Amino acid sequence: MIDIAVLGAGPAGMAAATEAARRGARVMLLEESPLPGGQVYRAPPAGFGAKDDPDRREGDALRAALAASGAEIRTGCRVWGVGGGPLVPLGAADAPFRVDALGPDGVPFAVEARALLLCCGTSERILPFPGWTLPGVLGLAAATILLKAQAVLPGRRVVVAGAGPLLYVVAAKLLAGGGQVAAVVDLAARREWLAALPALAVRPDLLARGAAWRAKLLTARVPVLAAHRVVAAEGEGALRCVAVAPLAGGASRRIEADALCIGHGLIPATEATRGFRAAHRYDAAAGGWVPVTDADGRTSVTRLYAAGDGAGVRGAAAAPAGGRLAALAALRDLGLLDVAAHEAARAGPATAHGRACRAGAAMARMMALRPALVAAIPPETVICRCETVTRAEIESAIGDGARQMNQVKQYTRAGMGPCQGRLCGEAVAELLAAHVGGREHAGFATGRIPLRPVPMRALLGEFDYADIPVPKPAPI
């Protein structure tokens, strides 16, 4: 039994594990990637160089502190099960949390912890449009991983589209890597960016980087289409061109490209908090459904904590302080830190968190879901790629009486495939929300294990049906 299990080694998880382990707690940090870092601070694979940039330095600092903290680091692990804690029979008291995972070698293991700290980050929202399943269409966040960690261009001539600062990060990195950017297609009007600037005043470093990205695009004569959206991706078997149009309506134009990097914001990963039946609230400006937490990351479930973007999108800069606050709260709740020491220790990270969150919230608002994009999806467009379910089929299920996300899933199989609704869930929920009076009423699909697909044989281990004791039939 350990004190604290931390899920996710992004900036929040690395800082949380570091803080708790430094103060003497027995901590295990579990991460799916081969190295700690998360998406923004993702480390390149062993033996790969990377261009020096502020993200690289920040990530290296967090990794170094983590390595020196004494926390047990288990990378390359797929966590598929969370349980224990409140999920025990009524009346059974004080059960530890249990985390089930597959190790990098494919060997399953489990760990029991007195407290569970979730730093599961986000996944990218990509709202469907005709042609979005064509090879050559990929996410904006995907492009940053390809460019930063793998140093591979997604294509020779790339359209970068969607919402938020990632647009300009990706476009600038494409140019720096020798790629061609055919166009940046920004959902936001220029006035929306201008309105976000005052909140960024506390982060002059970000403002400077943003200005440098814009300058690079200007120098390279990259067209930046403000208040535009992608209408369709076209091509036979692979992307050939991207049709774009003004958001306000009007004629579309075609841009030749062999890759389209598109993203419509970030969605907090809440499958674990949903699995524990923690209280959630819908907050579009924080990315959607988020667990209800206090200022220190305590969820509604005793000794279950959430920090970083998985608790509401506030960006990588805010995440380490959020992780530290949650770790300190867990230490106090476990009796490993007295009240006075806790109050003294949390003051620094609380201030840092508040400041970083103001800038992060402004960026998160730029990436909030735009319902108009879902309304524009044609009926024959596939929404759920795993199970090939179209908008028309989803609306037919709603017409038949589906009123909650679980029902739409059961009627249509949308969200039942291997991605478990992570790619289609936002569009399905918006389509439903339009009929039931908002996302709060549409709800979310129940969080269930396995949290990620895992091979059956890895879970069964040496199990054999012949080993099941079969009682002798009772005499008649």
Added chain:
Amino acid sequence: VDAGAARDMLGGVAETLRIAGIARPGEVAFTHEGRRIVAPQGESLAAALIAAGIRDYGAGRAAVCMMGVCQQCLVRVDGALAQACLTPVRAGMVVTAA
């Protein structure tokens, strides 16, 4: 297209999509649907396929999220299902459609 020409063509694409000036480990060879592909050891399989000009990993599916979420880049590696974006390239691996 004979195998040699296909290899040259893929090699040409690979040259242009890998960003220059980045230190990389030595290259190893593996196969995808019977084609020989060369990539730095440890590069993600999804990146290696994109760099080799292969976008369709089978049945029109291609890498979307690159972070293990979307399951669209599912392939078989030496017979077992694997997400290409989470699988490092190893010498001799046999990659087929899922």
